[in-house]
Amino acid sequence: MAYTTSQPQPGGFLSRLGFGGKARSKKTAVAAEEMKRVQFTSPVLPYLFLFPQLAVIFIFFYWPSVQAVSSSFYLEDPFGFGSTFVGLSNYTDVIFSSEYQSIALFTAVFTVLVTFLSLSLGLLLAVKADRVIRGASTYKTLLIAIYAIAAPVSGLIGMMIFDQHVGPFVKMMSYFGWHMQVGLNYYDTAFAMTVVAVWKQIPYNFIFFLSGLQNVPVSVREAAMIDCRSGMRRFWTVILPLLAPTAFFLLTINVTYALFDTFGIIDVMVKDKPANNPVTLVYKVYADGFRGNDIGGSSAQSVILMIVVFVLTIFQFRFIERRVHYN
Amino acid sequence: MTMIKKFSMAAMAVAMSATSSLAATNITWWHGMGGRNGEVINEVSQKFNASQTACNLTPISKGTYEEALATGIAAFRSGEQPNILQVFDAGAATIINAKGATVAAEDLINNAGYKFDRNAFIEGVRYFYADSKGKFIGMPFNSSAPIMYVNPQAFEKAGVAVPKTWEEFETVAPKLKEAGFIPMTASQLTWQFTENFFSRQNIQFANNNNGYDSVVDTKMNLTDKNLVMMFEKLKSWSDAGLYKFYGASWNDNQKPFEEGKVAMWIGSSGSFGGLQKTASMPFSADFLPYWSSIKGAGTNTFIGGAALFAMAGKPEAENKCTADFFQFLTSPEIQKFYHQATGYVAITKAAYELAKKEGYYEKTPVAEVGIKQLMLPSGEWSKGYRLGFYPQIRSIMEREYNKIFSGETTVQKAFETIEKEGNDLLTRFAKTAG
Numbered sequence: 001m002a003y004t005t006s007q008p009q010p011g012g013f014l015s016r017l018g019f020g021g022k023a024r025s026k027k028t029a030v031a032a033e034e035m036k037r038v039q040f041t042s043p044v045l046p047y048l049f050l051f052p053q054l055a056v057i058f059i060f061f062y063w064p065s066v067q068a069v070s071s072s073f074y075l076e077d078p079f080g081f082g083s084t085f086v087g088l089s090n091y092t093d094v095i096f097s098s099e100y101q102s103i104a105l106f107t108a109v110f111t112v113l114v115t116f117l118s119l120s121l122g123l124l125l126a127v128k129a130d131r132v133i134r135g136a137s138t139y140k141t142l143l144i145a146i147y148a149i150a151a152p153v154s155g156l157i158g159m160m161i162f163d164q165h166v167g168p169f170v171k172m173m174s175y176f177g178w179h180m181q182v183g184l185n186y187y188d189t190a191f192a193m194t195v196v197a198v199w200k201q202i203p204y205n206f207i208f209f210l211s212g213l214q215n216v217p218v219s220v221r222e223a224a225m226i227d228c229r230s231g232m233r234r235f236w237t238v239i240l241p242l243l244a245p246t247a248f249f250l251l252t253i254n255v256t257y258a259l260f261d262t263f264g265i266i267d268v269m270v271k272d273k274p275a276n277n278p279v280t281l282v283y284k285v286y287a288d289g290f291r292g293n294d295i296g297g298s299s300a301q302s303v304i305l306m307i308v309v310f311v312l313t314i315f316q317f318r319f320i321e322r323r324v325h326y327n
Numbered sequence: 328m329t330m331i332k333k334f335s336m337a338a339m340a341v342a343m344s345a346t347s348s349l350a351a352t353n354i355t356w357w358h359g360m361g362g363r364n365g366e367v368i369n370e371v372s373q374k375f376n377a378s379q380t381a382c383n384l385t386p387i388s389k390g391t392y393e394e395a396l397a398t399g400i401a402a403f404r405s406g407e408q409p410n411i412l413q414v415f416d417a418g419a420a421t422i423i424n425a426k427g428a429t430v431a432a433e434d435l436i437n438n439a440g441y442k443f444d445r446n447a448f449i450e451g452v453r454y455f456y457a458d459s460k461g462k463f464i465g466m467p468f469n470s471s472a473p474i475m476y477v478n479p480q481a482f483e484k485a486g487v488a489v490p491k492t493w494e495e496f497e498t499v500a501p502k503l504k505e506a507g508f509i510p511m512t513a514s515q516l517t518w519q520f521t522e523n524f525f526s527r528q529n530i531q532f533a534n535n536n537n538g539y540d541s542v543v544d545t546k547m548n549l550t551d552k553n554l555v556m557m558f559e560k561l562k563s564w565s566d567a568g569l570y571k572f573y574g575a576s577w578n579d580n581q582k583p584f585e586e587g588k589v590a591m592w593i594g595s596s597g598s599f600g601g602l603q604k605t606a607s608m609p610f611s612a613d614f615l616p617y618w619s620s621i622k623g624a625g626t627n628t629f630i631g632g633a634a635l636f637a638m639a640g641k642p643e644a645e646n647k648c649t650a651d652f653f654q655f656l657t658s659p660e661i662q663k664f665y666h667q668a669t670g671y672v673a674i675t676k677a678a679y680e681l682a683k684k685e686g687y688y689e690k691t692p693v694a695e696v697g698i699k700q701l702m703l704p705s706g707e708w709s710k711g712y713r714l715g716f717y718p719q720i721r722s723i724m725e726r727e728y729n730k731i732f733s734g735e736t737t738v739q740k741a742f743e744t745i746e747k748e749g750n751d752l753l754t755r756f757a758k759t760a761g
Contacts (some may be wrong), residue, residue, distance in 0.1 A: 012388035075758045079425040080404040084758060093755075099726075099748070164573055165582050187732055272391070275575035275725035276733070291393045292719040293400065293421055294755070 065306065072299035083296075090300035100284070100301075107259065107280045110194065114258040117198045119250060122205025123243075127235070129206070130213045140210065147203035151261065155268030158196030162188075162269075183270070189277040193269055197262045204257075205250050210247035213239070244324045252316055259309070281305055340482075353381040355650045357402075358388060358413040359395030359633070363600065364469070367668045374664075375655050382648035392633060393718065396421070399638075403428060408638040410649045413468060415633040419456055419719040422636055424542060424760045425713060430637045430646065431458075432466040432653060439650030447657070450578075451627045451701030452674045454710035456634040459539040465634030466653050469671040471597035472628050472697040473519040477611045481508040481590035489591075489611075492619045493560065499591050500569040503590045509756040511570045513593035514580040516561075517721045518631055519615065521549075522712060524557055527617045528624040529706035533549075538713040545714065549746040550739075553621055558731060558738045564710050565732055572732040575725040595631065596697025600670035610694040627703035629711035630670060651669075663687075672697045714754025720749045 021325045035326050044175075072090050076083035094100050129139050149157070162182040170180045180188045216239055224238040263282050270277050274287065281301065289298030349618045350643065358368055362698065366386050372386045384479050385410060389395040392415035399412040414422045422428060426638055436443045456465035484653035485506035488501040500510040513519055525532040531540075533547045571578040571589075584592035587608040593615065594602070609748065617624045618740060635656075637649045655661060662678030667687065682688065687694040714720065727741035736744075 075755065077425060077759045078421060079428045081427060082423060082759075086758070096485055099723075124557045164587075181574070183576050183579060184572070184729060186735075258526075271576040271578075273577075274722060275517055276727070276729035276735075287722065288719065290397045292716055292722075293397070293418075293712035294716060294719065294759075296759075 026046050050300060068095030068299045071295055072303050074297045075295075078293040078295060087297065090296045091304070094297060094300050095303065103279060103281055106190070106278045110190070110197075110262075110278070110280060111255060111258040113194055114197045114201065114262070115251065115254040117194070118201035118205055118244075118257075119254055120249070121198065122202045122250075123209050123247075125202065126206050126209035126213055127239075129210060143206050144203050146199070147207070149200070151200065152268050154196060154200045155265040158192060158199075158265065159269050159271070160288050162192040183275075183277060186276055186278060189269070193262075193266060193278065196265050196269065197258065200265065201257055205254070208246050208250055209243065212243045216242050241325070248316075248321060248324045251320070252313070255312060255316075256309075259305075281308075341634065351381060352644045352648045352651070353383050353385065354410040354645050354760060356384060356386045356413070356652075357399055357409040358386060358397055359390060359392040359415065359467060360413070360469075361390075364669055367665065370668070371656070371661065371665060375652055375659065378653065378655065382651055384648070384652055389693050403638065403640075406640070408480075410638060410641055410645055411652070412636050412638055413633050414465065414636055416455065416631050417721055419465070420467060420538070420713050420715045420717055420729070420756070423456070423458070423713065424756075428636075428639055430552040430639050431462055431464045432456075432637060433463040433636075434639045434657065435646060435650045436653055437661060439647050439654075441650065441654050447675050447677065449672075449674060449676055449698065450632050450705050451629050451703075451709075453519070454539075455629050464657075465636045467630060467632075467674045468635045468655070468656070469597065469632040469665075469669065470630040470632065470674050470701075471595040471632045471671055472700045473515075473523050473593060473609075474596050474696045474700060475615055476584060476592045476594050476598070476602065477497050477613055478508070478584065478587060478590050478592075478608060479606055479611055480587070481506060484508075485590075489613050490616055491614070493557075493616050493617055494530060496616055497560075500564065501567075501691070504568055508590045509568075509571045509583060509588055511564070511591045512573065512580045512583055512589050513570075514577045514595070514598075516575075517724045520557060520561070521554070523615065524554060525551075525625070525629045526706075526709035526711065526724075527615055527626060527630050528553060528621045528709050531619075532712045533714060536734045537711065538715075538753075540571050542715060542753070542760045545753050545757065546715070546750050547720075547746055547753070549749065553618070553717065555738055555742055557618075558728075558742070561600075562731055562738060563624040575729060596694075596700075597632065597669065597671045599693055600668075610693070612693040614700045615697065623706060625703070625738070626706035626709040628702055629709065630672075630701065666694070670694065672701060715760065716752040719752055723748050723752075 012327060027268055065174070071083075073085060073087060075086050075090070082089040095204065129136065129143065132139055146154075159182075161167050162180065164170065164181055164183060167180075167182070170182070173180050180192075182189050184193045218241070220238065221234075224234045228234050230236070258271065260282055263286070266279055266283050268287075270279065270283075280288070282305065285298050285301045288294045288301065292298075342516040354369075356372065357364070360368055368386050368388075372384045375384050376382075387409070389398045392413075395412065396414055396418045399408065399414070402408045412422075422611060433445075443463070444465065448467065452467045452470055454461065456467055457463050481498075482489060485499070485502040485508070487502050488495075492501050496511070502511040522532070524530075525537075530553055531642045533545055535541045535543070535545045538545045561570055561572075565572055571583070573583070581592060581594060581598070581602075583589045584594075585602070585605045585607060587606075594743055596612075599612075615628060619625070635653070637646065637653075641649070643689055656665075657675055659675065659677040659681045662673045662675055663682045663685075666673040666678060666682060673682060683695075723745050727736065727745050730736040731738055731741050
């Protein structure tokens with residue numbers, strides 16, 4: 001678990017490394033200078049305030065990361081009696097393994113599906129809830145409440161809904177001639193996992209989209225209403241661009257969610273025995289490292305994951321954020 | 328006032344517990360059991376603490392078997408290991424090959440002034456946690472055997488007898504199906520139809536004496552024609568509706584039996600306690616069937632479950648306490664208590680005789696099946712295996728077995744894949760251990 005939880009939120013991680021947008025870093029630099037001049041009498045003081053945060057980052061992120069990188073070059077006895085330097089062979093073993101490739105493919109598909117579905121459904125619900133006048137808070141509370149469910153619990157609920165013997169969803173589908181076998185059939189399990197993962201994430205997106213929608217000025221809406229009669233078109237050309245900062249933030253969060261935070265759901269749904277069921281890369285790191293005690297191999301996998309997240313986040317900030325207009 | 332009173336009471340309690348623990352040597356036991364089995368561990372520990380004053384044993388649950396092993400390893404690396412660590416069957420190679428991580432149970436007990444007697448243990452228990460010369464490294468603790476649970480109503484309705492061999496199964500299964508039952512389900516194909524298939528039919532599992540002698544160049548014999556035949560039969564039975572496969576999960580395969588829909592379920596002798604509560608109908612049990620057509624088949628199976636390992640790097644006084652506890656644990660009364668409370672088999676002959684004398688098996692014959700199966704005559708290859716990275720090898724098997732039954736692969740191809748990927752893992756393991 002240490003490998004998975006040590007991943008920081010990419011936004012914070014990147015700006016720490018200085019990957020923020022150019023305009024922004026300039027602005028923040030100026031602001032920081034002003035703040036320094038105005039507020040801190042001693043030059044040590046700001047660092048003192050930074051220390052607790054830096055210490056946490058160092059202990060829970062940098063240190064384990066460095067350890068993961070170094071042990072990925074070794075084959076190690078789990079108890080720590082002997083380790084042999086093997087160069088890049090842990091990496092090549094992993095990358096050329098057909099099992100790893102198929103898990104990576106599933107992870108990619110799963111991440112895209114979960115991100116797309118939970119974002120679009122969250123947005124749809126938010127737009128609809130924003131228009132409701134009577135009983136608005138009831139709708140909103142009901143939609144948000146799901147977010148309070150812990151991941152393993154939602155996994156458990158999902159597991160029961162899709163249970164081979166007693167699952168209500170499975171029984172319902174059998175009337176339509178679809179005999180679901182979650183745990184046995186790869187695609188049935190993938191379907192169930194995706195549904196549960198999306199269901200769990202919708203309320204989060206809903207909250208942010210709703211508050212984003214409520215920030216769209218009434219004057220803008222009214223002006224748009226005069227210019228254009230089609231509600232659909234108003235949404236695409238006026239509301240959605242104004243929601244872009246929220247959507248961008250949620251995109252980053254949802255990708256991280258699908259990659260890492262679905263671990264609990266997957267673990268519960270495969271019931272400790274993945275067999276031929278789909279799992280994500282993080283689950284594979286856990287399975288090899290903590291169940292299989294293959295420290296070198298699972299370290300190599302977690303380094304690969306770190307690189308993937310790194311590249312993804314750079315991509316998001318470089319290419320997508322450019323199109324986002326902050327006020 | 329009441330606050331002050333409470334505080335002073337608490338302080339007194341702390342002081343008293345401190346003095347009492349000063350007198351006794353404290354030892355800890357990390358295990359991976361939950362539910363009723365975890366409670367029984369606490370009861371056994373309390374019994375030990377009450378039986379003497381020199382040692383104080385604290386059992387701590389670390390979650391599942393896998394989590395117990397992982398935390399035990401992490402703790403060992405930082406010098407914080409417990410005195411006793413419970414390690415499950417598939418993790419045996421990991422801990423036994425880490426020379427210097429443990430003190431052999433046999434040495435520990437002999438050093439403490441007791442006399443360790445290997446022959447006091449029943450046959451199927453003796454080798455799995457021992458080295459190639461038969462010296463006990465781990466102390467067998469919760470031991471189980473794969474046995475066949477039977478729904479007598481199904482057999483009555485179909486008018487057939489419970490099969491002893493797979494040949495007999497093939498003749499009775501269609502009749503059970505006609506009577507409206509699923510003839511068979513099984514909960515863990517890796518353990519019941521692979522590892523124990525080799526031991527029940529007395530076939531070699533891996534070279535280097537099933538992996539016991541060395542990790543170097545150890546290769547598994549998974550394309551064995553008999554094993555392939557067994558799974559081809561399972562697949563054809565599944566296609567004919569004589570066997571139903573519900574995936575790798577234990578409970579998914581057990582549930583239909585509990586509901587009375589299944590005539591035979593291959594489970595564990597340790598399932599007995601739970602099944603008494605969950606089964607909706609009376610049930611009995613019998614040995615795991617074997618192929619009478621395979622020469623030399625019908626030998627015993629070896630234990631599943633877990634063993635207790637005494638971790639190295641502990642002071643002499645604590646090791647003495649660990650030895651005392653092991654000695655206490657194997658005493659007939661405690662073994663009998665554990666056997667009856669959990670459904671795991673008694674691991675010593677004396678405990679078995681004691682339970683028998685009391686008439687326990689006349690009342691509950693199912694509880695005896697596992698022990699009797701472990702006590703069947705052993706063969707050259709019935710004592711189990713010692714293979715590294717075995718939890719991952721099992722995952723590969725589970726993956727391929729699922730593919731066999733969903734029709735994504737053929738039996739022959741599946742075993743070729745498992746053999747190749749599994750042997751690659753063994754090579755990797757040899758490098759880590761070397």
